[in-house]
Amino acid sequence: MRTRMLALTSAACGAALLGAAALPASATGQGTGSSQELEAAGTDATGATAADLLAEVRGCARISKGAYRTDSGSPKATVPVCDTTDAVFWKADMDIDCDGRRTRACNRKTDPYFLPETAFQSSRGEPLDSAALPHVVVPGPGKVWDYRKSGLTGGSVVAVVYRDRVRYGVIGDTGPTGIIGEASYAMAKALGIDPDPSTGGAESGVTYIAFKNSRISPIESRERARSRGAALAREFVGR
Numbered sequence: 001m002r003t004r005m006l007a008l009t010s011a012a013c014g015a016a017l018l019g020a021a022a023l024p025a026s027a028t029g030q031g032t033g034s035s036q037e038l039e040a041a042g043t044d045a046t047g048a049t050a051a052d053l054l055a056e057v058r059g060c061a062r063i064s065k066g067a068y069r070t071d072s073g074s075p076k077a078t079v080p081v082c083d084t085t086d087a088v089f090w091k092a093d094m095d096i097d098c099d100g101r102r103t104r105a106c107n108r109k110t111d112p113y114f115l116p117e118t119a120f121q122s123s124r125g126e127p128l129d130s131a132a133l134p135h136v137v138v139p140g141p142g143k144v145w146d147y148r149k150s151g152l153t154g155g156s157v158v159a160v161v162y163r164d165r166v167r168y169g170v171i172g173d174t175g176p177t178g179i180i181g182e183a184s185y186a187m188a189k190a191l192g193i194d195p196d197p198s199t200g201g202a203e204s205g206v207t208y209i210a211f212k213n214s215r216i217s218p219i220e221s222r223e224r225a226r227s228r229g230a231a232l233a234r235e236f237v238g239r
Helices: 035-042 050-056 185-190 222-236
Strands: 087-097 135-139 157-162 165-175 182-184 202-211
Touching: 050 157, 050 165, 050 202, 050 222, 087 165, 087 185, 135 157, 135 185, 135 202, 157 222, 165 182, 165 185, 165 222, 182 185, 202 222
Parallel strands: 087 182, 135 165
Antiparallel strands: 087 202, 135 182, 157 165, 157 202
């Protein structure tokens, strides 16, 4: 829910070494907490590869009324939201969302724009844990696009593609109405992107595919997002 600033020039475009502040999976506090679930959230074996998914989103049937900027300082709005029968998608950068539950990785010291809440809450009524839960930030409803009209809400399943990796998560937060391209610390880490909220992220090359009418419950279940995402991805590519 931050008002995002201009992406730092040191943002990493490829896999980077994780800083010492990275939270080990065993220290996370949301989801079922089982080692199997944590492992599944980081290693998605699925019949739909990155190449398979990218082949399905080569063209764009624009659903947004115009385009989004990738950062508050971007001179032009260049990113449309595109529609398919079963999903919407956009291709952008990745800024790091560290808002929500305070952790060793996400707090006011590690993130100068840290906010202690997220737009959507866990099944316990608590802010989501961005350091533990792979999730995506969508723009708040506005004149460009209203995600709610595309069959999306908090907990909707999202596939995120970066290079040759596919990882699954949920919609977990909202951001400024004119900016797109942001995901949680945990999502970045799973994709091999530097998750540091101040210096990390990817400047380009990230594809977000949000599946319509796919909400899972509880929102914090990484395993449900992974298994549902893998099934939806296989359907999306016709497997």
